[in-house]
Amino acid sequence: DVKVTQSSRYLVKRTGEKVFLECVQDMDHENMFWYRQDPGLGLRLIYFSYDVKMKEKGDIPEGYSVSREKKERFSLILESASTNQTSMYLCASRSQTYGYTFGSGTRLTVV
Amino acid sequence: QKEVEQNSGPLSVPEGAIASLNCTYSDRVSQSFFWYRQYSGKSPELIMSIYSNGDKEDGRFTAQLNKASQYVSLLIRDSQPSDSATYLCAVKPRREYGNKLVFGAGTILRVKS
Numbered sequence: 001d002v003k004v005t006q007s008s009r010y011l012v013k014r015t016g017e018k019v020f021l022e023c024v025q026d027m028d029h030e031n032m033f034w035y036r037q038d039p040g041l042g043l044r045l046i047y048f049s050y051d052v053k054m055k056e057k058g059d060i061p062e063g064y065s066v067s068r069e070k071k072e073r074f075s076l077i078l079e080s081a082s083t084n085q086t087s088m089y090l091c092a093s094r095s096q097t098y099g100y101t102f103g104s105g106t107r108l109t110v111v
Numbered sequence: 112q113k114e115v116e117q118n119s120g121p122l123s124v125p126e127g128a129i130a131s132l133n134c135t136y137s138d139r140v141s142q143s144f145f146w147y148r149q150y151s152g153k154s155p156e157l158i159m160s161i162y163s164n165g166d167k168e169d170g171r172f173t174a175q176l177n178k179a180s181q182y183v184s185l186l187i188r189d190s191q192p193s194d195s196a197t198y199l200c201a202v203k204p205r206r207e208y209g210n211k212l213v214f215g216a217g218t219i220l221r222v223k224s
Contacts, residue, residue, distance in 0.1 A: 041216070042217060050210070090155075100145075102155050
């Protein structure tokens, strides 16, 4: 089975900190995604990547950046964390023929 | 118009009944359709995928696709309390680059014992 691993299950950060969320997949998938999920708003796409060093903005990229130096790793960066970035962050990877496989999620609280 | 629409629910069904979850989508040339189940506090997990018109069965789950009417549904037979979760419909529009999926906001299902 595909495994998508997010490095942290829970994080608490202070306003203004730079935050790194790491995601690693073990199935050589080309496509990787970062979403945030908030009550009543569903899943919203932040950034996605279809190859190493390639990235595309999703629907809500403001305040975020990403890095994909290796195929298996896709990192989400909050340049200067703010309280409105408190959310559940979900990483996913996808093969050409199947749906997403999600990581277990990181619940980030910015205080 | 939202790209993928679902009734938010909650949909309440008694144990043993059939739960019917519906989803409509706006991109007529969408080609791949998925149903995810998400338990509270957990990440979504893929339970069904469907690509062609008609029905696809997997155990107690049946996915139905009607491209002409632009809807996809999920039937859960013999519903169990463990089926209580939020069900997300996801669609891959052919025009999209990078295999991005578009998700509905989800339907909350509650199965009462």
